[in-house]
Amino acid sequence: MADRQINKKVLIVDDDQDMLHVWDRMLRREDIDGTFCAGGQGALDLLTRQDFAAVFTDFQMPGINGAGVLEFVKKKSPATCVSIVTGLATLEGAVSCVKNGACDYIAKPCEAAELIVKVKRCLLHHQERVEMGELRQSVRRYEELDELKSQFVSNVSYELRTPLFSIRAAFDLLSTELANGDPVKARLSKVISGNIDRLARLIGNLLDYSRIEKGVLSFVFEDVDLAAVVRQVAQALEFLIQARGISLLAFESSPLSITGDLSQLTQLVTNLLANAIKFTHPGGKVGIELKDLGEDVEMVIWDTGIGIAGENREKIFERFYQVDGSLTREAGGTDIGLTIVRAIVENHGGTIELHSELGKGSRFQVRLPKKPKAAAQGGSHA
Numbered sequence: 001m002a003d004r005q006i007n008k009k010v011l012i013v014d015d016d017q018d019m020l021h022v023w024d025r026m027l028r029r030e031d032i033d034g035t036f037c038a039g040g041q042g043a044l045d046l047l048t049r050q051d052f053a054a055v056f057t058d059f060q061m062p063g064i065n066g067a068g069v070l071e072f073v074k075k076k077s078p079a080t081c082v083s084i085v086t087g088l089a090t091l092e093g094a095v096s097c098v099k100n101g102a103c104d105y106i107a108k109p110c111e112a113a114e115l116i117v118k119v120k121r122c123l124l125h126h127q128e129r130v131e132m133g134e135l136r137q138s139v140r141r142y143e144e145l146d147e148l149k150s151q152f153v154s155n156v157s158y159e160l161r162t163p164l165f166s167i168r169a170a171f172d173l174l175s176t177e178l179a180n181g182d183p184v185k186a187r188l189s190k191v192i193s194g195n196i197d198r199l200a201r202l203i204g205n206l207l208d209y210s211r212i213e214k215g216v217l218s219f220v221f222e223d224v225d226l227a228a229v230v231r232q233v234a235q236a237l238e239f240l241i242q243a244r245g246i247s248l249l250a251f252e253s254s255p256l257s258i259t260g261d262l263s264q265l266t267q268l269v270t271n272l273l274a275n276a277i278k279f280t281h282p283g284g285k286v287g288i289e290l291k292d293l294g295e296d297v298e299m300v301i302w303d304t305g306i307g308i309a310g311e312n313r314e315k316i317f318e319r320f321y322q323v324d325g326s327l328t329r330e331a332g333g334t335d336i337g338l339t340i341v342r343a344i345v346e347n348h349g350g351t352i353e354l355h356s357e358l359g360k361g362s363r364f365q366v367r368l369p370k371k372p373k374a375a376a377q378g379g380s381h382a
């Protein structure tokens with residue numbers, strides 16, 4: 001923006017020819033592009049055809065006066081700065097113009113030096129208005145694009161979900177029969193099943209993400225045994241664990257009940273555990289620990305994987321953030337898993353902390369109240 005040409009076109013409107021000469025001399029000296037006009041109607045004609053950065057108009061003129069010029073400029077080119085030039089007799093009218101949107105007023109008689117300061121100030125002001133308008137336009141454009149993207153994500157994930165459900169159901173019916181004791185076919189069945197699960201997880205994340213963006217991620221609170229959720233998720237991800245050659249340390253916990261949304265808590269554990277598996281090299285370990293802290297429960301999902309550098313530890317919770325690195329690229333993903341995790345934790349009134357060391361592994365420590373306030377307030381919310 002620094003190098004760009006500043007619009008220096010100034011329109012001077014005054015029915016006093018001597019005054020117009022004074023302006024002319026002064027603007028020429030300062031290399032400012034002046035246009036001069038002896039009355040309100042002429043000014044309106046010029047303003048219809050050209051864009052000016054600033055207009056300096058006498059207040060009292062026969063026909064259309066300074067207030068009329070101001071009104072026209074406000075409608076036609078709101079970025080143009082209007083200053084009212086006035087004698088003492090019409091000072092009040094000029095002040096009311098300032099209340100109505102004029103940038104300034106100049107009381108006659110006035111020194112040339114003062115006039116030039118005011119002109120320069122108006123040109124700067126106009127420039128700021130133009131830049132602010134452009135900035136607003138860019139923000140609006142980004143918001144529109146963001147909205148389009150959200151709508152697209154939402155539509156696509158809904159469209160993908162239905163056929164995937166049918167594939168899952170049909171495959172479950174066929175798989176036992178297909179394998180029929182043949183170990184190779186049984187292995188292939190597992191591969192298909194594992195990948196159907198993976199697709200379902202991705203689509204689930206996309207749907208949740210769209211709901212979070214729209215503020216309609218609804219929660220139905222009930223009694224949930226978190227230990228059972230962990231076991232069920234670990235079982236669902238067993239194929240992924242085996243495929244990556246990772247060992248999941250035996251999970252031991254007696255039932256641990258909290259008030260929460262079953263499907264969201266399942267998603268929370270799934271996303272954290274799937275990441276731990278994805279970002280750990282073959283031969284590595286992952287584990288889940290649950291602790292009863294009285295009013296809260298603590299769940300830690302840890303891995304001996306690639307770890308996360310200090311500068312990335314906050315950013316990975318932002319949407320569409322992926323740490324650069326070969327394993328990260330290889331593992332793929334939608335980069336919204338942790339955004340969803342954070343939203344779920346927050347909606348349960350909990351906190352999440354990340355402890356990690358590059359090359360050594362990560363620990364995601366989630367603390368959830370057994371009785372979230374949101375549940376007491378009615379259960380279902382965004």
Ligand code: ADP
Binds near residue numbers: 316
């Ligand atoms: P994705 O859906 O791609 O896994 P997430 O939002 O879940 O996206 O994670 C964002 C990024 O955070 C990942 O792409 C990865 O770079 C990093 N990350 C998340 N969990 C771990 C982990 N356990 N170990 C190392 N890096 C991780």
